[in-house]
Amino acid sequence: MAAAKPISVEVWNPSGKYRVVSTKSMPGTRWIRLLTDNDCRLEICTDPKTILSVDDILALIGNRCDGVIGQLTEDWGEVLFSALKRAGGTAFSNMAVGYNNVDVEAANRNGIAVGNTPGVLTETTAELAASLTLAAARRIVEADQFMRAGLYEGWLPHLFVGNLLKGQTVGVIGAGRIGSAYARMMIEGFKMNLIYYDLYQATRLEKFVTAYGLFLKANGEQPVTWKRAATMEDVLREADVISLHPLLDKTTYHLINPERLAIMKKEAVLVNASRGPVIDEVALVEHLKKNPMFRVGLDVFEDEPYMKPGLAECKNAVVVPHIASASKWTREGMATLTALNVLGKIKGYPVWGNPNQVEPFLDENATPPPACASIACHLQNFRDVVGHIQSEYVGSDYY
Ligand SMILES: NC(=O)C1=CN([C@@H]2O[C@H](COP(=O)(O)OP(=O)(O)OC[C@H]3O[C@@H](n4cnc5c(N)ncnc54)[C@H](O)[C@@H]3O)[C@@H](O)[C@H]2O)C=CC1
């Protein structure tokens, strides 16, 4: 095999015993300090390419590498995991909670633990989903463009009329950490009723809505209500706003398809801050064109970084470039968790007991616990990755 082309890196602590590679520079400096203070030589790729190819990453892994911090845009499969194994590596961490870009079986075959970053991005991502909901419902982007184009001539009764959220029904598909946080924001913030669909019962979320409903009633206001739907179709039929928060796997690929779009309300708002392929984007573009009152807010796209033809021209779509987890605190925390996942595995630390409670790892003023913060897949502790890794925490009672 031809030697892989060299790729530029920035080196920290050159004499460190363990070689850790990060395929990207990440926000903050704590993650760098945690690695270098623990005898790691850290190499951060400085190649300006946005998405590294498998060959680029092979060059970074080289002949000796203990662990890699990678990105959700990279294709982590047999080629990379076997190369990492040959280089003496045991640890990989995705800088993301979702790891549909990772072939966990290949990682497992090669004895590589796979880490991810749950919890630290829950509220940040839910807040962006809420922002997209408001932007779509109240036509913020269209109105902004109208202003900037100098078209505003004065207040008019029909100008940019949108949807009121109060008293309407919010539908959540995938009521896990982020879905539940989003639901609470919409219920508490806008007094919406909830209908949700998940494989598991979101008991805590249900209790929250019940208690909030009682509070409203006691104060002479209309109480909010909740319903766990038996089918996804029930959510699509009943909800005025629908936000998608499942992981991407075979069961959620093209979960929103032409048949399901057809049963949604003509004036519904659909939000996706999960993964692009959860929606059949070609079908969505058709639906948006035929139904101008139907609006979407999208953070993710089927063929990122591209949009399907026609989407950019749809005025009833608000589109942002996969920024749902992009708050400073969250991105720095994600960097910390990925570094601690890799470091923990290199040091032989046990897996942290609860990947939904990662706060002890994020305290800047304390030494992190001697544990791998969140290991999604591990040879000796292969949790049910396909059927959902955090199966000990089912019931979606994260939030
Ligand atoms: N746009 C962005 O920047 C971000 C996107 N994400 C995406 O959001 C996803 C969810 O993250 P978390 O809430 O932390 O994960 P989570 O694991 O807490 O929640 C996922 C939920 O989806 C449910 N689910 C799985 N299959 C389903 C199905 N077929 N139908 C209905 N529900 C199903 C699960 O039971 C679980 O409750 C991630 O996997 C990731 O892909 C996460 C963070 C940021």
Ligand SMILES: O=C(O)C(=O)CO
């Ligand atoms: O964490 C994830 O899954 C993302 O999409 C980026 O935050």
